[in-house]
Amino acid sequence: MEKCTSKKKGIFSTSVLGNEQIGECFYRLSLAIEGKAVEAFSTTKPGQFAEFELSNASLPSVEQIPNELADKALRQIILRRPFSFSDIEIAGNKGKLEVLYCVLGPATLRMKTLAAGDKISLIGPLGNGFSIEREKSLAILVAGGMGVPPLLHLAKELSKSNTKTIAFVGARSCSQLPCSEIKNVQTLISTDDGSIGFKGFVTAMLKEWLIKEKPDATKTIIYTCGPEIMMAGVAKIAAEFNIACQVSLERVMACGTGLCQGCAVKCIDKKTQEVGYKLCCKDGPVFWANEVIF
Ligand SMILES: Cc1cc2nc3c(=O)[nH]c(=O)nc-3n(C[C@H](O)[C@H](O)[C@H](O)COP(=O)(O)OP(=O)(O)OC[C@H]3O[C@@H](n4cnc5c(N)ncnc54)[C@H](O)[C@@H]3O)c2cc1C
Numbered sequence: 001m002e003k004c005t006s007k008k009k010g011i012f013s014t015s016v017l018g019n020e021q022i023g024e025c026f027y028r029l030s031l032a033i034e035g036k037a038v039e040a041f042s043t044t045k046p047g048q049f050a051e052f053e054l055s056n057a058s059l060p061s062v063e064q065i066p067n068e069l070a071d072k073a074l075r076q077i078i079l080r081r082p083f084s085f086s087d088i089e090i091a092g093n094k095g096k097l098e099v100l101y102c103v104l105g106p107a108t109l110r111m112k113t114l115a116a117g118d119k120i121s122l123i124g125p126l127g128n129g130f131s132i133e134r135e136k137s138l139a140i141l142v143a144g145g146m147g148v149p150p151l152l153h154l155a156k157e158l159s160k161s162n163t164k165t166i167a168f169v170g171a172r173s174c175s176q177l178p179c180s181e182i183k184n185v186q187t188l189i190s191t192d193d194g195s196i197g198f199k200g201f202v203t204a205m206l207k208e209w210l211i212k213e214k215p216d217a218t219k220t221i222i223y224t225c226g227p228e229i230m231m232a233g234v235a236k237i238a239a240e241f242n243i244a245c246q247v248s249l250e251r252v253m254a255c256g257t258g259l260c261q262g263c264a265v266k267c268i269d270k271k272t273q274e275v276g277y278k279l280c281c282k283d284g285p286v287f288w289a290n291e292v293i294f
């Protein structure tokens, strides 16, 4: 997989256009960019990300803080937080970045309070992003929970090529689904509790589908993002069916630029069989599934 490609990355000020709740647990943040940021983000690949500065955003009122986050909420936000994009639109010298997020801790709690006109700083674009393999005629997207956002962006990019795309989206239950379909793409849903779609793990649904449909492995590619245990399952299925597979990994990231060495991913060199570490922020977050030791 290619290393971080963007020579145009920088620190940019963005302006909040909107921040809406789109489900029980999910929010959509839209940011306006202009000037050099437009140049930097116009070539951003799906799966690339940015480090967001959220320390200056306000906390929600006490009543709006879920009990389970009450202690965490007061923690200082020392580090920026990484987020990928669900969409990027560029028109002339203006642009819009879209982020789908769920509230997990102090930074995302603050993110919730951002309103139109607020400014937030981000460093990006960072990381490598998914690589679109033009010779593949079928792309299978497999998303688990909050792994959906970069795959929405990828689906849009794939729609510009001749690649047929099908998406498998899994979540614990209906209320935990960030979206019930990916625009213009046949989307199959699974929930662990069966509240909507296939009852069971998204990996089980994928395997059933592969057995039934028997796509040509040489012309097929799987792209996946979600909980690491799910991606390990997808990687195993891809290997079993001999299908190329790219995984977008997550690590807690301090710098996001390769300096702190804190986001190690254990990998194997396929030629030499040597085991070593790569950096999720710089060499990833997207890796070939068969190079990652899960
Ligand atoms: C490349 C990349 C892209 C991402 N894209 C998105 C996105 O599009 N939408 C989205 O909602 N989130 C995304 N994340 C995760 C996001 O960075 C974390 O949810 C966020 O940092 C949580 O900050 P917090 O202060 O609210 O919670 P914290 O208190 O920092 O974390 C809350 C809980 O989440 C865990 N956590 C924190 N950061 C991560 C992480 N990076 N990976 C796994 N677990 C983590 C913590 O261990 C803790 O249990 C992405 C992460 C990476 C590395």
Ligand code: FES
Residues within 6 Å of the ligand: 252, 253, 254, 255, 256, 257, 258, 259, 260, 261, 262, 263, 279, 280, 281, 282
């Ligand atoms: S986050 Fe610092 S090296 Fe990756």
